[in-house]
Amino acid sequence: MNVLAISFPFPPMALPRSIQVARLLSGLGSAVTLICAETDAIKLDTTIYPEAEREVEKLVRVKFTAPPLSKQFSRVLYRLSRKRWNERYRNPDQYRSWVKPVLETVTGLLETEEPRFDCIVTFGQPFTCHMIGLELKRRLSLPWVAYFSDPWIENQFNEYDSHARELNLRSESLVLQQADMVLMNSSETIDLVFSKYPVELKDKARVLPHAFDEELFKEASSPASDRLLIRHIGEFYGPRTPYPVLRALLHGRKVDSTRYEDVTFEFIGPYDLGPELDEILSDPLLPDVRFGGRISYLESLAAMGQSDGLLLIDAPSEQSVFLPSKLIDYIGSGKPICGITPPGTANSLIREIGGLTADPMDIESIERVLADFVDQVRDRKHSADRLPWGRPDVRSRFARVAVQCKFSKYLVECVKSSGREVEPDAV
Known part of the structure; x- marks a missing residue:
């Protein structure tokens, strides 16, 4: 199965999402083309899965550059117009300028290499990745899996005002409606996020927890x-x-x-x-x-x-x-x-x-x-107890092999439910 994945973070970015995405995609067993960001705006940690790049079939790093004097401009704009500031930095986030170069990169891949993608996977945060997925879904009509590492609207750390909440609620609604499958890391998150939508929309949600690497x-x-x-x-x-x-x-x-x-x-x-x-x-x-x-x-x-x-x-x-x-x-x-x-x-x-x-x-x-x-x-x-602490049946649910296997099965389910055939070795 050929997967087109979009994730702003990937090793060596020093972000939790870098680790999560690397654990899911590296050595997945499917042909993965991953588009991630290259930027000086985020600290690097070279100890995070240094082999990850070689364990993805094709990795394309697309440059994200924060505009010159962006911090100073942000402060001035915030004082002058909170509405304009929201539209620029909270719609959905400060990485929205990454959308255009990523879409151009995908267009170039399709024109020059003619890959036959079976599905799209986008990883948020940042939720800019889901806005890219929304446009790719419109252009390519491929099955789309949207993965949420955290809630969008209900995340208390986002501290939206009423205008920013309105902007992001509109975007979240579009993503949840257009995605063919939505992955979140707990059933409680699914219940909370989908509580404000028609009950049938929740049918496309699945639980995919974080994983540890033994x-x-x-x-x-x-x-x-x-x-x-x-x-x-x-x-x-x-x-x-x-x-x-x-x-x-x-x-x-x-x-x-x-x-x-x-x-x-x-x-x-x-x-x-x-x-x-x-x-x-x-x-x-x-x-x-x-x-x-x-x-x-x-x-x-x-x-x-x-x-x-x-x-x-x-x-x-x-x-x-x-x-x-x-x-x-x-x-x-x-x-x-x-x-x-x-x-x-x-x-x-x-x-x-x-x-x-x-x-x-x-x-x-x-x-x-x-x-x-x-x-x-x-x-x-x-005591003489040197076994790993914790119930073994609970620990095993979060082992990398188990979570990656579940992720792979979800991709197959999503593609099959769209009426497309899946290669036998992709199961």
Whole structure:
């Protein structure tokens, strides 16, 4: 089967979507032509699947260039006209100028190489990729699979005003109506996104979770020290902060000054948290807490594998449909997981696999759960159990081989449902 895939991120871009797309497309077994972006606007990480390019049949990098003085222009336009700013930078995002060169590239491929594509797959975010898919669907009349790594309209991190929401709701509606199949990473996300549309539209939705790669965790081991090492790995930004955990740790020590004496809590990843962090860290009652900066993707996996336990911290909300790809890597590491995460997808998965959770808005619950988690991690460290932590049947659902196989079957289903024939080796 010949697949035309559109994804702005791809290795070595230092973005979670680069990793997700590489895991799905590299070595898929189908003939994949992937169009991705080449840009100086995004940091690179050469440890992210360095062989990915060679494991895709044809890779075309299409240049994306942010206009000169774009940051200054954006600030001025934002002050002068929020409506114009929305139309330029939030319709659907700041990468919309990439649409035209990608369409021109596809036209060139069809004219010079005459590939016979069986289907189109677009990966969002950024949702500009789905706008490209919308136009390719109109031009080529091929079966189209639209993959959503996150919700579009309901994503709290997008912070749309009413005008931006109206623009993006119109685009989302067109994509969901015209795509032949829609893939999202949880049933909760599907329920939320499709709740505002006619019920029959939901029939085209399928669940495709993130995946972990077992090959990257072969050197996992516990630290040799008798001290427990509990790590959070990932960036803090916006409403996602370590403050609920730090406050719970501090209060726990005020109740019992000996609590966590044998524990180091380490937060690895970029952060810009302001003076409140310095104030908390200067409190002499706080246990051993350390902050580190950005590390490479492979270094982050090694840090997971060489810890005793892992913390997931999400932004506060009443309900969360987000399934962080980091959580799936945590599962792949085989280390115990504690989630400070709202009710919803990630919370349910952590509990299902055997972990503990607390709501970010409930400091008392966080304090209690952290104490229980540390006790469990301590017992595991001192036992002879060296098997990967977590229910094996749950872990296996997120292994790369299983997820890639499911993705391949969805492509075949989509093509067959359009009335087209599929080569036997594509199944």
